[in-house]
Structures are given as C-alpha cells and as structure tokens.
Amino acid sequence: MTSSTPDNVLLNTEDSHTSSVRYPVICIDGPSGAGKGTVTWRLAQVLGYQLLDSGALYRIVGLKAFEAGLISADTSQPIDENAVLALTESLEIAFVPNNDSGRVDIIVNGQAVGEQVRNETVGGYASQIAVFPQVRQALLKLQQDMATRSGLVADGRDMGTVVFPDADVKVFLTASAEARAERRVIQLLNAGQTADFEAILATIKERDDRDENRSTAPSKPAADALLLDSSALNADAVYEQVKKYCQDKGVFFTS
Secondary structure (H helix, E strand, O other): OOOOOOOOOEEEOOOOOOOEEEOOEEEEEOOOOOOHHHHHHHHHHHHOOEEEEHHHHHHHHHHHHHHOOOOOOOOOOOOOHHHHHHHHHHOOEEEEEEOOOOEEEEEEOOEEOHHHHOOHHHHHHHHHHOOOHHHHHHHHHHHHHHOOOOOEEEEEOOHHHHHOOOOOEEEEEEOOHHHHHHHHHHHHHHOOOOOOHHHHHHHHHHHHHHHHHOOOOOOOOOOOOEEEEOOOOOHHHHHHHHHHHHHHOOOOOOO
16 A cells, blocks of 8 residues: 555555555454454454444344344244344345444444344354354355445454455454453443353353354364453553554554
C-alpha cells in the first residue's frame, strides 16, 4: 500500500491493461473475551474500514434458531441442520456503526438485536450451530462478499484460516479462560446485571473445547498470524501492538 492510493485501497497492477482494485483485509481471530471487539472497532474507526463481527453472525443465527424452536439450552438434543440452514438464508443482517456507544448496532430483519446477541446464553447457541458445515458455508459467502466493497477489519475465530486465508494482516488474540471470565464479570456488573464467576468460567471452557475441537474450521491461529496473549494487557496496549504489526505489514495509518 502506498500513500498515492486511497487509504483503504490496494491496487493490483500486474497487467496495466487489466488492473483491478483489491481491498485490504485485517483479521483478528481468537476466543470470546480476548479483546477482539475493542481492537477491531478502533482499527476500523482509525482506518475508515468496514467492521465485520463474525461471532455476531453465528450468535444471530443461534438466537433466531432458538426463537424458532430449532435448538435448546440442552446441548444433548439433536438439531436439524437443514432447518437451521433455511433459517440462516432467510435472515437480512446489517452492521451499523454507532459512534455514541463505540459499538456496532446489529440489525436483523429490520430490528435491533444487539443486547440479546451479546449475552452468554446466546453465545452457547452460536457455538451449537457453528458446527454445521452448510450453515458455515452460507455465512462464509456473506462475509467474503463484504471484502469486495472496501477495506475490512474482521473479528472472528477462523477469519485468517478459512474466510480470508489471503488476508493482508492476521492476528490471533488470546487470553486465559480466567482472565476472560473476569472481564465478562466486570462487563455484566457494569451493565447492572448479576454475574457468577464460576458459572461464566465453566461456560467459557466448554465453549473453548467445542470451538477448538470441532471437525469443521476449528478455532486456531493461522500459520502466518501474530499470536498475542492479552491476559496481562489492557485495551490500549493490545491496540498499540496490533497497530504496529499492521504497519509492519504495510497498512498505512494517518494517526
């Protein structure tokens, strides 16, 4: 990337007669609670890129599948993959930046679902439906289409390994289960909700095991990703390290 092109555009000029525009993609992968959401938001704001919250997509499908009676909190119950796929393909999903809250508003079929999508129970539903190859394929196309419009910062678990294997920058952000549980407790308490550390920790460990050991697109670092443990780092320290790595990879920052 050079300063002679727009900040969110890379030009492929191998053939001057058939040059095409390619937009840069930054992938921030890792487990829930590692700090991915905060760093992706800051990168997207500073760079003027789109933000993709891949985990929210799975949470949306999980929530809607639960509301439709297709899945339950009892993970031993069988799930009809074809029914979940049909539901997935019927959803209209939009991510709308909210500068006041510093978050992305999630709109599904015309209705905001942000707060529902972010609770721990729905996170469990997301992990249940994420094991289905057909559902993952439907969401894969939706995500890849976003990278054809402008620069993109993608937050997920398999962005750099499956969705955008040729991404310009790949970071795998992790933290201990205990550190992530503590952060979640603080979030819930700050929101005026009750929080049980042991229950949250158990849920995180169960989800980690399911995500890391599923047969389709298990959560793991890409071979060429920066591995960053945020257990002992605050949000500013994480951002600065990721920003420097992006700069080392050729991403141009104006501030």
